[in-house]
Amino acid sequence: MARTDVQLMLDVKAGDEASFELLLHRYRTPLVNFLFRMVRNREQAEDLAQEVFLRVYRAREDYVPSAKFTTWMFRIATNLALNSVRDNRYHKLEDSMDAPVMVDAEDGGEKVLDVADKHPNIEQHLVEGARVKMIRRAIDKLPEKQRAAVLLHKYQELDYAEIAKILSCSESALKSLLFRAYESLRVELAPLVAVQGRP
């Protein structure tokens, strides 16, 4: 039977490095994806995910299983992501107007669009890419806290009480946050929503 996150963390606290490896293996992909969707930069997302694991490791001596491990870990991740997004906002303003056009790469990142590249399925590729890109842009347009709420709710399958703890708000405030976020998303994604909603 697999050990729970809390049991693994208590083993790490007792000096078992192998348990930390198991936690790393268990949460590396969800963390990197959450952070990538928050900051929209793969390299930065990985740097932040590494920082999350490092902070978890540093806190092992004082770890007390008072809350779910995922709540604690995603709270660290969310705080780092929100700070990073706020810092990036100023960097983005400095971006040059003649920056290369970026498109979504297959691995979920972005790459420079090479117009001369004659891919045989380029039309289909671009259509699919445009759809994904539209969804990403709609998420990007959400205020940071709404974005974090949507990502934690949709992709991490955390319950309302856990997400509220992560975002340091009440459960009713979280529900209001999510309602407003979904209202914005259905407006931004209206062309896709109409097709999706068709019976």
Place this chain on the structure above:
Amino acid sequence: MSCEKMESRILAYVDGRLKESERPDVEKHLVACAPCRLRAEEFRAVSGLLEELPVIEPSPAFDARVRALVAAEPVQSNWWAWLRVPPRVAFAASALLVAALWFGTHKGPGPLPVQVDDAQMMQDLPVLEDHDVLTNFEPLKELPPPADDDSDNVQQQM
């Protein structure tokens, strides 16, 4: 139930996390309210669209970088860490303590008896100095040696 109250329940209804006790009221409202019904459908559609985002895998070097960061972490110390001493040091300190206690409790023959009285020696020092001066006093060396029959001469003169 009003449309306003639906705001805090509609997403939970769509994603299946609504409390069972609240479900009948929500469903009753949705049957009667077309705008809320449309909203619920579109929220469901948005939720489906969000699932289309591809999942990325961390780069191959990710784990190695985390391990390197963790390995570079200094050993944590807390308030009690100073009590933790290496076994060799602990053994040496214990041996020293035992030795000190043994010497403290087992009295030896005591201090050696004073062979020379310090106060007396201090009083004798001027005599020694006078002796040294007299033995090295040049004018005295030039004097003729004393006669052996000095006492006889005195008696004769008298």
